[in-house]
Amino acid sequence: MAAPSLQDGIEKAGSPMKLLWQPNAEPWTPEVVEREYTGWRQEQAAWHEGVALLNLSHHMYDMWIEGPDATRVLADHGANNFEKFAVGQAKQYVPVTRGGHIVTDGILAREGEDKYLLSGVPAAQHWVQYHAEKGGYDVGFVTDPSSAFRPGGADPKLFRYQIQGPSAVELVERAFGGPMPETKFFHSSPVVLDGRPLRALRHGMAGQAGFEFIGPWEHAAYVHETFLKAGEPLGLIQVGALAYTTPSVESGWIPSPVPGIYTDPELLEYRRHLPLFGIEGKRPLNGSFFSEDIEDYYVSPYELGYGKMISFNHDFVGRDALAKAKGETCRTKVTLVLDPDDVRTVVGEGQDPGFVLTYARHRVETGAGLVGVTMQSASIDPVGAVLAQTLIDSEHSAAGTAVTVVWGEHPGSGTDPEADLGFPRIRATVQPSPFNEHARTLYRRDR
Structure with missing residues (x-):
C-alpha cells in the first residue's frame, strides 16, 4: 500500500x-542534543557575554543539488x-x-x-x-x-558546530593556532584543523560574532573535543536544545x-x-488565533x-x-516585549514561569480588536522578558505601541474564531525586529 x-x-x-x-502542541526542539547542559539561562548568557558551542549536526535536512541546470x-x-x-x-x-x-x-x-x-x-x-x-x-x-x-540510525554526512559570543574569535584562534582567513559575513573559507579539512562560515546569532564549522562526520568527535579544550580557559558553555531554539526571537x-x-x-x-x-502535513498550528481558512x-x-x-x-x-x-505590505514584523508581571501571573500562575517556548499563533489586540499574530515566543533571560516575534498591522508597528497578547488555545473547528473564550491577556510593548541592536543594524546590513 x-x-x-x-x-x-x-x-x-x-x-x-x-x-x-492541534491545540497545546508541544514546541519543536532539536533532536539528539541534550535539552540542557548547564541550564538554559546560563546557556543563553554564554553567547551574550562569553562564548558558546552549539551542535547543529542532527536537526538539519541537507540536500545537495548538482548538475548543469x-x-x-x-x-x-x-x-x-x-x-x-x-x-x-x-x-x-x-x-x-x-x-x-x-x-x-x-x-x-x-x-x-x-x-x-x-x-x-x-x-x-x-x-x-x-x-x-x-x-x-x-x-x-x-x-x-x-x-x-x-x-537505520546512520550518522549524518556532515557535522556543524557553531562558536558564538564575544569570546568566539579568541576561542577559534586558540583552536586553530591563529586567526581565520578574512571572510565576509555569510561567506565561508576552507580551513584545516590538525590536518582535517573544514569550512568556516562567518556567521552570528542574536547579533554576536561567531563561526559555523562544517565538515565530514568522520572528523566530528575530534573537532568537538578540540573546541571544548580550547574553550575551557574561556568558560565555554555548550548550548542545549532548549536554549538553541531562542536566538531567532532576538535575531528576527x-x-x-x-x-x-x-x-x-x-x-x-x-x-x-x-x-x-x-x-x-505534521507541523502543527495552535494558539488563540484561529481561522477556518489556511490562507x-x-x-x-x-x-x-x-x-x-x-x-x-x-x-x-x-x-x-x-x-x-512590493510596497503594499499590510503587516510588519516586530518584536513584542511581554510584561514580566503578566507573564508570571498568566503563564507561571504567580511564579517565575521558567523556560517559555511556543510557536503558537496568539492573537495580538488593541482596543480596535485584532491587529496581529505572534509567530514564536520565548524566554530571553539576558533581556529579562519573554519576547514574541510577531506580524502586526503596519499602523500599529511603531516602537512603544501598547498591545495585548491573548494567551490561550482555541479548540479549532466547531467554535467561532471570534468567540470570547475567557482567555487571559498579557500586556506587551512593540519594539523593532530584530530586537538585538547589532542584529538589526550590522547583521542585516552585512547580509
Missing part, C-alpha cells in the same frame, strides 16, 4: 486546518539574485508560490559552479526537487535527512512559516506528491523582512505576485 500523501490527509481530515490544528532550477523557483552568488557564499533561499506566498526558507550554500547545498526545514528542498524532476532539469540530488528520520528570523501550498488548484499534483508524514496563515516574504533578498532581474515562480505586492 502506498504511503498517504499530503492531499490524502487533507481530504480525510476535511480541510487543511482540520489536519494541522543547478543554478537555473534554483533561480526559476527562488526570488534570490543568482547573478551575485559566489562559490563559498551562503544565502537565505526564498522560494515562493505563484501567489507570492513563501514556501519556507532555507540556507543555500554554493559549493561549486554547478553545485549547491540547501539546508534546513525540508519544505524548500521538496519544492525544488519536485519542480526539477517535473521540469526535466539536468540536475541530480543527494539528500541527508535529520537524525530523527535518517534510516521566523522559523517555519506555513507553506502557501494548501489551496492552489495548480498545486494539487504537488500535494499528491508530498508525503503526509512530512513537514507540510489566513500564509505569509509574504516582504512581511518576513526578506524584501532586500528579492531580485527581479530574472523570471521565477511568483515574480508577478511579488512585483505587485
Whole structure:
C-alpha cells in the first residue's frame, strides 16, 4: 500500500486546518542534543557575554543539488539574485508560490559552479526537487535527512558546530593556532584543523560574532573535543536544545512559516506528491488565533523582512505576485516585549514561569480588536522578558505601541474564531525586529 500523501490527509481530515490544528502542541526542539547542559539561562548568557558551542549536526535536512541546470532550477523557483552568488557564499533561499506566498526558507550554500547545498526545514528542498524532476532539469540530488528520520540510525554526512559570543574569535584562534582567513559575513573559507579539512562560515546569532564549522562526520568527535579544550580557559558553555531554539526571537528570523501550498488548484499534483508524514502535513498550528481558512496563515516574504533578498532581474515562480505586492505590505514584523508581571501571573500562575517556548499563533489586540499574530515566543533571560516575534498591522508597528497578547488555545473547528473564550491577556510593548541592536543594524546590513 502506498504511503498517504499530503492531499490524502487533507481530504480525510476535511480541510487543511482540520489536519494541522492541534491545540497545546508541544514546541519543536532539536533532536539528539541534550535539552540542557548547564541550564538554559546560563546557556543563553554564554553567547551574550562569553562564548558558546552549539551542535547543529542532527536537526538539519541537507540536500545537495548538482548538475548543469543547478543554478537555473534554483533561480526559476527562488526570488534570490543568482547573478551575485559566489562559490563559498551562503544565502537565505526564498522560494515562493505563484501567489507570492513563501514556501519556507532555507540556507543555500554554493559549493561549486554547478553545485549547491540547501539546508534546513525540508519544505524548500521538496519544492525544488519536485519542480526539477517535473521540469526535466539536468540536475541530480543527494539528500541527508535529520537524525530523527535518517534510516537505520546512520550518522549524518556532515557535522556543524557553531562558536558564538564575544569570546568566539579568541576561542577559534586558540583552536586553530591563529586567526581565520578574512571572510565576509555569510561567506565561508576552507580551513584545516590538525590536518582535517573544514569550512568556516562567518556567521552570528542574536547579533554576536561567531563561526559555523562544517565538515565530514568522520572528523566530528575530534573537532568537538578540540573546541571544548580550547574553550575551557574561556568558560565555554555548550548550548542545549532548549536554549538553541531562542536566538531567532532576538535575531528576527521566523522559523517555519506555513507553506502557501494548501489551496492552489495548480498545486494539487504537488500535494499528491508530498508525503503526509512530512513537514507540510505534521507541523502543527495552535494558539488563540484561529481561522477556518489556511490562507489566513500564509505569509509574504516582504512581511518576513526578506524584501532586500528579492531580485527581479530574472523570471521565477511568483515574480508577478511579488512585483505587485512590493510596497503594499499590510503587516510588519516586530518584536513584542511581554510584561514580566503578566507573564508570571498568566503563564507561571504567580511564579517565575521558567523556560517559555511556543510557536503558537496568539492573537495580538488593541482596543480596535485584532491587529496581529505572534509567530514564536520565548524566554530571553539576558533581556529579562519573554519576547514574541510577531506580524502586526503596519499602523500599529511603531516602537512603544501598547498591545495585548491573548494567551490561550482555541479548540479549532466547531467554535467561532471570534468567540470570547475567557482567555487571559498579557500586556506587551512593540519594539523593532530584530530586537538585538547589532542584529538589526550590522547583521542585516552585512547580509
